[in-house]
Amino acid sequence: MGEARTKASLAKAAAPALAAASRGQRERALLLAAESVRSRADQILEANARDLARAREAGMSAPLQDRLLLDDARLCAIAGSLEDIARQDDPLGRVVGGSTLGNGLRIDKVTVPLGVVAMVYEARPNVTADAFGLCVRSGNACVLKGGSAARESCLAIVGACREALREAGLPEDALQYVDDDAVHAQTAELLEATGLVDVLIPRGGAALIRACVEGAKVPVIETGTGNCHVYVHESADLDRARAIVMNAKTQRVGVCNAAESLLVDRAVAPAFLPVMLAELAGAGVLLHCDEESLALAGGLPDGSAVAATERDWGTEYLALEMSVRVVSGLDEAIAHVNRYGTGHSEAIVADSYDACETFLAGVDAAVVYANASTRFTDGGVFGLGAEIGISTQKLHARGPMGAGELTSVKYVVRGSGQVR
The missing domain is CATH 3.40.605.10 (Aldehyde Dehydrogenase; Chain A, domain 1)
Incomplete structure (x- = not known):
């Protein structure tokens, strides 16, 4: 023995x-x-x-x-x-x-x-x-x-x-x-x-x-693996969205509740992404961009933005890297999160009450956020004193x-x- x-x-x-x-x-x-x-x-x-x-x-x-x-x-x-x-x-x-x-x-x-x-x-x-x-x-x-x-x-x-x-x-x-x-x-x-x-x-x-x-x-x-997303809806306050994305991605990168993927509605991508991508790149984040977001990444330092592959959508980087994708709207965002997410923590930034409620109800994850960073998923923050893990399954426990x-x-x- x-x-x-x-x-x-x-x-x-x-x-x-x-x-x-x-x-x-x-x-x-x-x-x-x-x-x-x-x-x-x-x-x-x-x-x-x-x-x-x-x-x-x-x-x-x-x-x-x-x-x-x-x-x-x-x-x-x-x-x-x-x-x-x-x-x-x-x-x-x-x-x-x-x-x-x-x-x-x-x-x-x-x-x-x-x-x-x-x-x-x-x-x-x-x-x-x-x-x-x-x-x-x-x-x-x-x-x-x-x-x-x-x-x-x-x-x-x-x-x-x-x-x-x-x-x-x-x-x-x-x-x-x-x-x-x-x-x-x-x-x-x-x-x-x-x-x-x-x-x-x-x-x-x-x-x-x-x-x-x-x-x-x-x-x-089963605990922990966190391919977490922040989705910026067309109704979002863009300044608020930038602050949430920066915190979720860069406040501490090697943890399971850090954001790994950014989804942005096509309607606000031209106004939002050039500034957002520049801010992320300025913090040292390597951006794995789809075709539309890559086209909006002009002016970034060389090597800051690269073309995303299919593998990037499902990757938990635990590093200064992030995948970026432009979506047609709420339904496509929810579908993307449910396909590539790991059931950990997912966030929407939106001023539309209906959009928030649809996202919160439609996303299959242990913790879902409206207008807040995914970094809050933590047993201590949730009032548990600590956590023995964050369960991403549904039996016997879920979440912190x-x-x-x-x-x-x-x-x-x-x-x-x-x-x-």
Whole structure:
């Protein structure tokens, strides 16, 4: 039995104690974890510096290095997120339905933990703390397998969190981190850990997510891949549209809620695109343009705009690149988004109420926006404290997943001797 299965077994054994822990005990563990992260800040940042040095030597791209980076502000945000999660309403023990039958049986539908949550993710150390926090809040044990690029950062954060579990009187084995160098073999073990892992959540690039979805024998929640669009309708305030597009594309490019594609109605393309494309190019964005938008890209620096291929419409760049297409109107825009989008986050900019409502109803995505940037799709922003991922599927959860999405239900039936 490899390390992943061994650690899943340890988590499974610890799960009942965590599920039975009181609300106060779980909250104390989270507050202690925030305190531990702060007290170990120097140690965690030193570990992160070693990870970053290896990443630079290996030629990791700048956006991925940004995902990997921890600094004082980000470490403070990690601790703050743990405290936010601790302050949330308890997702466990809520009666979400029920009835009393004619024979006197009282049936309550009550929220309970899933059990053991496994996560496979890439070089984002903050995910380690977010996963721990949301699992403790929801009474779940967790098994984490982070990317090798963030190994030392993740191990330092795990050490802080396991210490918090001990101090709170909870089993430290409820948090496991798989640290074997045989990355693919250990991931495969988690995918096949039937009876030990109740759900596996992959978080990272399309290749990682697809490999987990296709290879798993345990239930998987698909997350993350974000080919997100901003559509500028003919009724849009064009200044507002430019601000939204710039934020959605350039505020932070290596994240799943960044916009990757711009759609513009033909009626406003001549007025909107020359200025918009120049602003994007000025920010260093490489523009993959269809024939009409390329014709409106005159005057841009050489190499800033290139002809788009069919592949560009479905690409999540996670970089300073964006596809651009002129569409005939609302129906074509919705059709394009539903064909090439990944079900993550999609936005329309329009002053027409009817156009906004048609887009919001017609686009099939976890989060749809009218007159706002896609960058808001985030568990912390949505009031969840953090997120364990953004589900792009429809079962068992959809959109940013907080502690509430890491619960299931059971029926509790109380009687007085009834027989059937």
